[in-house]
Amino acid sequence: MVETNCETDFVSRNKKFHSLVQRVTQGCFHFSGEQSGLTGNTVVYKVPLAADQLANLPLAESRPVKDETALSIGELGENIQNRRAVYFRAVAPVQLAGYTHPLPEGGVKKDVVQSGRYGVIVAYKPTSASISSDKSAGRLEDIGRQLCMNPTEIGTFKKVEQTTEPEIITKEPDPPALESDNVEAAQPYYNDDETTLLNQEFLLDPDMTVGEYLFNNGVEVLDFSRFECGEKIESTQHG
Amino acid sequence: MWVTATRIFVGFRSSPLRKFLVGQRQNNLLANLKYYSGSGSSKEHVNVGTIGHVDHGKTTLTAAITKVLSKYDQAKFTSFDEIDRAPEEKSRGITINIAHVGYETEKRHYAHTDCPGHADFIKNMISGTSQMDGAILVVAATDGQMPQTVEHILLAKQVGVEHVVVFVNKADAVSSDVLELVELEIRELLEDFGFNGSEAPVVFGSALLALNGDQSEIGEASIMRLVKALDDYIPVPTRDVQSPYLLPIDNMLSVPGRGTVVIGTIKRGTIKKNSECELLGFDVKAKTTVRDIQIFKKSVPSAQAGENVGVLIRGVNIEVVQRGMMLSEAGIGGDIFGNRYEAKIYFLSKLEGGRHKPIMTKYIQQLYSRTWCIPCRVDLLPPQSLIMPGEHATVHLTFLRKMVMTMGQPFTIRENQATVATGIVLKPLKSVEIPRDLGRVKLPDPAVQSS
Numbered sequence: 001m002v003e004t005n006c007e008t009d010f011v012s013r014n015k016k017f018h019s020l021v022q023r024v025t026q027g028c029f030h031f032s033g034e035q036s037g038l039t040g041n042t043v044v045y046k047v048p049l050a051a052d053q054l055a056n057l058p059l060a061e062s063r064p065v066k067d068e069t070a071l072s073i074g075e076l077g078e079n080i081q082n083r084r085a086v087y088f089r090a091v092a093p094v095q096l097a098g099y100t101h102p103l104p105e106g107g108v109k110k111d112v113v114q115s116g117r118y119g120v121i122v123a124y125k126p127t128s129a130s131i132s133s134d135k136s137a138g139r140l141e142d143i144g145r146q147l148c149m150n151p152t153e154i155g156t157f158k159k160v161e162q163t164t165e166p167e168i169i170t171k172e173p174d175p176p177a178l179e180s181d182n183v184e185a186a187q188p189y190y191n192d193d194e195t196t197l198l199n200q201e202f203l204l205d206p207d208m209t210v211g212e213y214l215f216n217n218g219v220e221v222l223d224f225s226r227f228e229c230g231e232k233i234e235s236t237q238h239g
Numbered sequence: 240m241w242v243t244a245t246r247i248f249v250g251f252r253s254s255p256l257r258k259f260l261v262g263q264r265q266n267n268l269l270a271n272l273k274y275y276s277g278s279g280s281s282k283e284h285v286n287v288g289t290i291g292h293v294d295h296g297k298t299t300l301t302a303a304i305t306k307v308l309s310k311y312d313q314a315k316f317t318s319f320d321e322i323d324r325a326p327e328e329k330s331r332g333i334t335i336n337i338a339h340v341g342y343e344t345e346k347r348h349y350a351h352t353d354c355p356g357h358a359d360f361i362k363n364m365i366s367g368t369s370q371m372d373g374a375i376l377v378v379a380a381t382d383g384q385m386p387q388t389v390e391h392i393l394l395a396k397q398v399g400v401e402h403v404v405v406f407v408n409k410a411d412a413v414s415s416d417v418l419e420l421v422e423l424e425i426r427e428l429l430e431d432f433g434f435n436g437s438e439a440p441v442v443f444g445s446a447l448l449a450l451n452g453d454q455s456e457i458g459e460a461s462i463m464r465l466v467k468a469l470d471d472y473i474p475v476p477t478r479d480v481q482s483p484y485l486l487p488i489d490n491m492l493s494v495p496g497r498g499t500v501v502i503g504t505i506k507r508g509t510i511k512k513n514s515e516c517e518l519l520g521f522d523v524k525a526k527t528t529v530r531d532i533q534i535f536k537k538s539v540p541s542a543q544a545g546e547n548v549g550v551l552i553r554g555v556n557i558e559v560v561q562r563g564m565m566l567s568e569a570g571i572g573g574d575i576f577g578n579r580y581e582a583k584i585y586f587l588s589k590l591e592g593g594r595h596k597p598i599m600t601k602y603i604q605q606l607y608s609r610t611w612c613i614p615c616r617v618d619l620l621p622p623q624s625l626i627m628p629g630e631h632a633t634v635h636l637t638f639l640r641k642m643v644m645t646m647g648q649p650f651t652i653r654e655n656q657a658t659v660a661t662g663i664v665l666k667p668l669k670s671v672e673i674p675r676d677l678g679r680v681k682l683p684d685p686a687v688q689s690s
Contacts, residue, residue, distance in 0.1 A: 008293070009357045010390040017386075076386055077294055102630065107622035118627070149625065203599070203625070 001098070001119045002028055002054070002085040003227050007078040017080070020072045022113045024082055027059040032087035044090040044123040044222050054082045084233065086121070086225045094125045094222060097144025120148040122224040124214075143219055150203050150210055197224065283347045283475045286370045288400075290391040291377030293355065296408040298323050298338075300377055300446040301353055305340050307449055307462040314342035319450075322353065330366040331651065331661045334591055335359050337368070346470050357394055361631055364398045365585045365663055367649045371395075373402040373473030375465070376425070379409045380443070383421045384428060392432045402473045403434050406465055410443040410457045418443055440468035478544040483568035484508025485575075485645065486550065488520075489610050493557040498530065501566055504547045506645060508568060511541045518555060519576045520564030521613070522640040528553045563611025565643035575645075577670035578638040579682075582650070584617070584662035588629030593659050597625040603677050604659070606636070608650035614639040615652070616677040620685045633665070635685055639677055641670060 002025045011017050028049070038045065049057075055066035065082060073080050090096050100116030108114055124144060198211035198221070205213070214220055291297045301322050308314035322338045329335075336359045340351045352369050354360045363369060374395045378384055395403055405425050410418060422441050430436035444461020445453070453459060490502040501518075510516075512532055518525040531551040532542050542548045550566060567575070587593025598617070606615035616637040619626065626632050644650075644664045652660040673680055 008355065008387075010387045010394070013357065013390050013393075014387045077292060077382065101625065101627065102632075103622045103624075105622075117630075201596075203597070 049085040099148030295379035303446040303449040330368040405441040479507040486566040515569035579668035585631040
């Protein structure tokens with residue numbers, strides 16, 4: 001998942017810009033595929049890339065991202081910056097699902113990079129053996145997609161600890177601690193500003209939390225990443 | 240809720256206080272009307288907007304127009320900085336980045352707006368702050384068209400503009416060959432997007448030179464040519480007086496011994512005395528006749544679009560009439576009276592006081608328009624499954640009861656009295672059966688409906 005910024009939303013709707021974004025995102029994808037695989041007990045890892053790492057990533061024909069971007073800047077006459085990226089690697093039975101909002105007019109097309117103002121990637125896996133049988137594969141995909149829609153809705157999140165090294169992701173769900181501004185301890189589960197994913201209302205059924213939805217479907221979330229275009233980001237801990 | 244409000248109103252009906260308030264409201268309605276040509280105005284009024292790449296001199300041009308025309312007392316000079324700051328304006332609760340300037344020619348008064356972004360233009364259109372009757376497309380001769388000129392032209396189409404005037408800026412920096420080439424390319428591009436590329440006026444000049452008082456052909460003179468092109472090419476929106484008439488009802492009173500009078504400003508057509516008409520709204524469809532028409536308390540035999548009138552109708556009890564109903568010429572009811580509409584809607588962002596959470600399809604709330612409200616269900620069009628606060632989208636509306644809504648009619652959606660969304664109606668859709676509960680309505684496939 002990549003975040004790219006430009007100056008006007010006219011440019012962001014332009015097909016030359018879309019083409020650049022596609023190439024940069026695909027470049028990241030290929031780069032991630034070339035990195036060392038998962039080792040030991042690790043089932044999933046998430047690697048963030050800061051602007052400078054992203055700028056030097058090689059794209060097709062070995063031209064780095066920053067050169068491709070410079071070309072587009074010349075063509076479009078606006079400043080363009082690839083602000084950040086993240087990639088996930090997982091091994092079965094962990095599944096990865098991605099979602100961007102708003103969806104493009106024709107819907108999601110296979111093998112075409114999706115883009116939008118918000119993007120989410122979720123890593124999840126079934127907890128019970130029964131759900132991972134073949135005919136439930138479609139169901140598992142649905143669950144992934146629905147999970148993805150949840151983080152699009154609210155501002156800040158308490159994220160699972162990020163690191164650039166692969167690690168064993170803890171299996172315990174986050175404790176329902178509330179972040180920063182939120183003082184209302186009375187109804188943590190239905191609070192509008194709930195920042196922990198598992199304690200948020202499940203979008204498709206506000207009577208339950210995401211945590212409850214996961215429990216009912218025998219699925220657990222291992223990690224996720226959410227980008228909102230233009231949002232403030234914490235100063236990088238990643239190199 | 241509306242039933243109760245009407246009942247309370249009854250006792251108030253013939254009091255002098257009420258007559259005064261009705262008069263006040265009518266004045267306010269007139270003030271909010273789009274300013275048309277015709278009786279009472281000295282100059283025609285036209286709304287234009289500038290589109291184009293900001294580095295091509297869009298803002299400089301706007302400043303230059305005010306500077307040049309201020310020489311003839313036809314404008315107040317607004318500097319580049321004042322326009323560039325793209326002030327934030329609040330309209331119907333929405334924050335829009337928009338700059339307004341005004342100027343006049345001998346023929347007309349222009350309201351000129353500029354927005355930095357596509358989203359701002361759309362928000363502007365939805366909130367009804369200003370229409371765009373025509374657009375000035377600014378392209379620098381030094382670059383010619385940019386890839387995003389496509390998006391600029393598409394925007395003009397999206398907000399309903401049909402007439403585009405092109406200003407080729409920085410004409411001092413290139414040779415005449417290049418100017419010709421730029422002109423050709425732009426004309427072709429306009430044609431590609433359904434505009435009349437061959438007839439669109441193309442003016443060459445330099446906004447910067449004009450701003451600095453340059454007296455040459457491409458200095459101040461180019462601005463005068465541009466403004467003349469606006470005068471000649473962009474038509475004034477005219478009132479439609481030919482179509483079957485429509486009178487949106489904003490108020491009503493009972494005249495003892497004579498009957499019920501419905502009051503409003505005629506939206507289109509010409510109402511004639513003794514004509515057959517229909518009272519439409521809130522599932523009511525009643526046939527009646529126009530007994531009398533009054534403008535400022537004087538009886539007239541007919542009245543045209545744009546006039547504020549009181550119409551006495553035969554045989555209709557005032558209890559039946561509600562704000563929001565429409566009086567229409569007999570026979571057209573079927574086409575415009577329904578409970579489903581396609582609309583463009585904008586959900587206020589959290590910062591603007593709107594919702595925090597997105598909405599999903601089958602969203603049911605009160606819809607408010609002009610002086611009335613009705614329960615309404617909002618359905619999203621696939622593939623969208625949610626709308627975030629701060630986003631706009633095209634949606635399908637389903638009302639609890641059949642109403643007449645005209646194209647471009649604005650509305651808001653409120654949750655517990657707080658405005659959460661604002662929108663405009665685009666077109667009517669085929670009506671459906673509404674069982675008691677809006678949530679249970681069987682709706683047709685949106686892909687089929689909107690084609």
